[in-house]
Amino acid sequence: MATEAAVAVEGFGLRKVYGLDTSYPVEVLQGVDVRIRQGEFVAIIGQSGSGKTTLLNLLGALDRPTEGRIVLSGADTADLDDNGLADLRNRVVGFVFQFHYLLPEFTCLENALMPLAIRHGSAGRADTERVRGLLDRVGLADQMHKRPGQMSGGQQQRAALIRALANSPRLVLADEPTGNLDARSGQEVFDLMREMTRETGVAFVMVTHDDRLAQAADRVIHVELGRAHEHTRAEE
């Protein structure tokens, strides 16, 4: 194994219980330890309701664990208030969801620049050029000034991917990013994610139901009944 890369995010003894204030609390995660390094492409698989998405949300500081600690880009999320978490997400995390969730009122380029606009008010010239380059890289050069409604599903998801990368994050979390695409578009988007991970050195964590895509990851985390089992390709 090559020299160990820096840790992008780490979770220790993560427990998540929903409905604590009801008579039927549901324990979705029952103590999960996980470590994701820079440049890694990790797939999370498991049955529906097994806690994959919950784990993803915790790793991305979108949600807080009931118990356990998350250290994201060196910061313990327990030390941060909601605004602190929002700022941390903005700086070091990018999300890609099953649906693109591009804002319909903005163009493809404006959508891709959105994380920068949230942080700085508007994107600077250098950032804009960089994001243009990324859009160009994923074949959206001629779509930049189109609204999401004028683009195909594959194009929309590629724009969402570039949006997740716009802030040069350390970690991109994708929740079934190809789940809503046909096989060909899905494969295209997956290949791009794989390439962008290599090119940018970002850590990429993808929840998927597609075993074929999972097998193409560096590492697969299997979430089952609230617990995680890891295995690397080397182990297989």
Place this chain on the structure above:
Amino acid sequence: MRFEVAVATRHLVAGKGQTVLTVAAVAVAVTVIIFITSLIQGLQTRLVNDFIGSLPHVTVKPAERRPRPLAATGARVEGMAGTAVQETVQRRDSFDDVEKLTQQLAQFSGVTAVVPAIRGQAFLVHGARRFGVSVSGADPAKQERINALQDDMISGRWLSLGSDEIVIGFRLADEAGVRLGDRVRLLSSEGVDGVFTVAGIFDTGQNAADLGSVFTTLRTAQRLFRLQGAVSSVLLKLDDPFTANQVADAVSGSLRHKTESWMREQASFVNGLRAQSSSSAMISVFALLASAFSIAAVLIVSVIQKSKEIGILKSMGARDRQILLIFGMEGLGIALVGALAGCGAGYLFLRMLQGVRQVARFGRTDQLFPVSFDPAIFLGAAAAAVAATMVAAVLPARRAARMDPVEIIHGN
């Protein structure tokens, strides 16, 4: 801030019909408020001018001398068993030092005109017929500041009235068969008799005045009512007619004279004006409420429609405050554009209304609706609408800001 402004603006522009609807709701409310308030204010100004234009705002009269019972003087009278006080009848009290009193009264704040005058009853005799009239005597130039009779003159003259001349109302002239230049006899309640030339005829628009009033000079009235060098009352005009009660009380308090305020004499008229003002205020409040509710409803729907966007913005690191600002600014945008449109529409409506004319008396035309263009009304209506819209926008904006991105994005 630029990010929030950009998102709010795009939402509004993309919201087309929804945005137009909410802007229209604000605009209609502003238009209604401007329209109603300007109309009521204009009508009230005219009513007040027409009605109390011919009246003094405050009349100062000598305090009545109340007879003092003998017992109160401490004198001892043999066989006195009780006291009965009988007010004097037909006593004409007067002010003798007119000059000094005029100066004193002019000192009170808000007093714009001080007119020494005489009011008395007389018979106007023409041929075999007699008409009971109320005679007002004052220097015409000064009297003019009380009731602007010159504007009501339909023939003859008033300001240059000579000592044996009078002006009378056109109804009295009709009834008595008197024409301009005719000579009539006046027989006063003091028993003084004189022959006068009718030098002018007026039409005040008020039956009682046009039928029963005679105006003459102060000197003539002094002769008719045996008040050489004295006056029976002093009439005051104020810059704000609605301070009449305060001025009257101040005068009677410090000078110990009897005062009459038009507001107390015409209480039902004043109450009518107040009722009118309250109903216009109520219409304004309901217009604002209706517009605020419709805006709140539309914005709540908009927040629900955009909940996925809100979730994704939050996942990208947008703070609650930024989301609150986005929807707050949408409300502000709607409010400002709506208020501006409402001011424009209100102005146009008022201009249209101003053009509607009615035929007044003697061939003169008059505005049917006396409209007042008061910038304060426009500003007030716009400010009230902006405030109401912002209050309406707060609830949906807070709801948006509090949304949990996990629930929105993964919820169904």
